[in-house]
Amino acid sequence: MGTWELYSTKVIPALNQGLWLSVLIIVPSAVLGVAIGVLAGAGRAAGPVWLRTLLDLYVSAFRGTPLVVQLTMWYYGLPGVSRWLGSILGPLGLPEFSWRFLVLSPYAASVTAFTLCSGAYQSEYIRGAILSIRRGQFLAAESLGFSRAQTFWHITAPVAIRRALHGCGNEIIYLIKYSSLALIVTIRELTGQSKMLASFYFRPLECYLLTALYYLALVSLATFFLGWLERRLRIPGLGPARAEK
Amino acid sequence: MTDPSVYGTPAPPGGDPPILEVSHVSKTLGGRLILDDVSLSLWKGQLKVLIGPSGGGKSTLLKCIHFLTIPDGGDVFLQGQSAREMGQRNICAFRQEIGMIFQDFNLFDHLTARENVAIALRKVKRVPRDKARARAMEELDKVGLADKADLYPAQLSGGQKQRVSIARAMAMEPKLMLLDEPTSALDPQLISEVLSVIADLARGGMTMLMVTHQIGFARHLTSEIIFMEDGRVVEQGPPGVLLDEGAASRTSFFCSHLTELTGR
Ligand SMILES: Nc1ncnc2c1ncn2[C@@H]1O[C@H](COP(=O)(O)OP(=O)(O)OP(=O)(O)O)[C@@H](O)[C@H]1O
Ligand SMILES: [Mg+2]
Numbered sequence: 001m002g003t004w005e006l007y008s009t010k011v012i013p014a015l016n017q018g019l020w021l022s023v024l025i026i027v028p029s030a031v032l033g034v035a036i037g038v039l040a041g042a043g044r045a046a047g048p049v050w051l052r053t054l055l056d057l058y059v060s061a062f063r064g065t066p067l068v069v070q071l072t073m074w075y076y077g078l079p080g081v082s083r084w085l086g087s088i089l090g091p092l093g094l095p096e097f098s099w100r101f102l103v104l105s106p107y108a109a110s111v112t113a114f115t116l117c118s119g120a121y122q123s124e125y126i127r128g129a130i131l132s133i134r135r136g137q138f139l140a141a142e143s144l145g146f147s148r149a150q151t152f153w154h155i156t157a158p159v160a161i162r163r164a165l166h167g168c169g170n171e172i173i174y175l176i177k178y179s180s181l182a183l184i185v186t187i188r189e190l191t192g193q194s195k196m197l198a199s200f201y202f203r204p205l206e207c208y209l210l211t212a213l214y215y216l217a218l219v220s221l222a223t224f225f226l227g228w229l230e231r232r233l234r235i236p237g238l239g240p241a242r243a244e245k
Numbered sequence: 246m247t248d249p250s251v252y253g254t255p256a257p258p259g260g261d262p263p264i265l266e267v268s269h270v271s272k273t274l275g276g277r278l279i280l281d282d283v284s285l286s287l288w289k290g291q292l293k294v295l296i297g298p299s300g301g302g303k304s305t306l307l308k309c310i311h312f313l314t315i316p317d318g319g320d321v322f323l324q325g326q327s328a329r330e331m332g333q334r335n336i337c338a339f340r341q342e343i344g345m346i347f348q349d350f351n352l353f354d355h356l357t358a359r360e361n362v363a364i365a366l367r368k369v370k371r372v373p374r375d376k377a378r379a380r381a382m383e384e385l386d387k388v389g390l391a392d393k394a395d396l397y398p399a400q401l402s403g404g405q406k407q408r409v410s411i412a413r414a415m416a417m418e419p420k421l422m423l424l425d426e427p428t429s430a431l432d433p434q435l436i437s438e439v440l441s442v443i444a445d446l447a448r449g450g451m452t453m454l455m456v457t458h459q460i461g462f463a464r465h466l467t468s469e470i471i472f473m474e475d476g477r478v479v480e481q482g483p484p485g486v487l488l489d490e491g492a493a494s495r496t497s498f499f500c501s502h503l504t505e506l507t508g509r
Contacts, residue, residue: 136347137351139345139351143340143345144340144365145337145338145340145369146337150368159355162355235354235355236400237398
């Protein structure tokens with residue numbers, strides 16, 4: 001088999017398969033991560049004290065421990081908890097799914113781990129953005145009769161999202177790359193696939209280089225999308241005049 | 246009544262109940278008594294001016310009237326409706342009825358002038374989008390800014406921002422407007438454009454309570470000056486009496502020093 005043929009019929013299709021799996025992990029994790037970040041960030045910036053404490057605890061747990069450890073716990077750790085729960089709930093006559101749901105598939109474990117970790121970081125950007133909004137904006141909204149929820153959705157969130165956009169975008173770009181950790185829970189996404197190809201065909205340099213290019217393409221795509229979003233959400237009259245060109 | 250340029254009357258004609266009644270409001274902030282048993286009333290169409298030294302509690306009083314800050318004691322009645330009895334849930338309905346103009350405008354930075362005016366109509370009053378936008382244009386037109394409707398706050402001058410904020414408050418058809426030093430963040434040449442909009446509102450019969458140090462303006466438009474110091478209403482009465490040359494009032498003493506300091 002010629003080199004060209006090897007790549008076009010074996011390596012590239014296998015990498016494409018890995019790429020697809022990666023995308024399937026990244027997109028939901030990014031979307032859910034941002035959603036959790038917005039809610040947790042809002043709760044931490046303006047929620048009641050008990051909620052703030054709870055969410056601070058969540059963030060310190062997920063920012064304070066390595067993602068590998070978290071992912072391993074979700075996939076390899078939870079089945080133990082499930083068995084223990086089963087030994088209690090089983091004799092009580094409860095249906096099996098009341099403890100079986102804790103046994104996650106590799107895919108579910110990855111998305112859970114990445115979403116929760118990403119959400120913890122995102123919430124920090126959102127919180128900072130909310131805290132930087134002038135008090136007068138809230139006073140004006142309240143004086144017009146906005147309820148707290150209306151103020152949040154129509155005033156706080158649109159401004160906070162704009163200010164947090166750059167941090168949140170950065171976090172999504174990190175996520176694209178740390179999604180490769182899914183290989184430790186047996187998922188053959190992009191990195192997992194290339195690891196296997198590299199050892200199977202004894203071509204580590206080429207395989208990893210190609211993989212790097214794939215990631216670069218993904219990140220470029222995300223960067224392009226974020227740039228488009230930034231331009232769309234731009235508020236005329238803010239920032240240096242040149243930025244409007 | 247004798248001078249048609251004076252809006253409102255000190256006494257209620259025919260014993261009508263006041264639109265606004267502030268009753269024994271007190272407020273402690275940071276361990277200090279900021280408002281000490283403040284009471285005042287406004288009747289329909291009146292414009293009353295609140296003046297007094299910095300830190301006297303004027304801004305705090307306006308916020309308490311709006312229940313943006315909840316007073317510790319006392320109550321506020323709008324057309325007889327007690328704000329305290331509205332409770333947390335309905336206080337938004339109470340606030341809708343009162344417009345507030347801030348010293349630093351507080352326009353929503355992420356919305357155009359038109360959207361700034363329309364958003365509360367759409368989200369709070371549930372007016373359909375097109376109608377709200379048309380209404381917003383009407384209000385902007387009244388303050389002379391129809392041609393600036395699509396600009397963002399960062400693209401407007403201070404005077405224009407304040408006029409948009411007046412349009413935003415007026416679009417909600419409030420029963421009462423509270424104005425907290427609406428011109429004190431403006432350059433002298435921009436002050437008159439805002440004051441003339443406020444004078445238009447007064448002529449249109451809007452009930453207003455305004456904090457201002459524009460004594461000349463106040464003297465011409467108001468029927469009553471309320472002088473506040475250290476959280477208390479010290480004096481109130483018609484400008485002719487309080488500001489008279491040689492009147493031995495706290496107000497005239499304060500205002501003469503104000504003129505000395507600012508040259509206005
Ligand atoms: N949140 C707060 N916590 C503690 N003290 C406050 C707070 N808000 C206002 N104060 C104090 O209340 C006093 C009255 O403030 P207020 O802003 O009502 O005065 P003002 O009459 O509007 O003054 P100015 O003419 O300078 O605007 C001031 O001494 C101020 O320091
Ligand atoms: Mg003030």
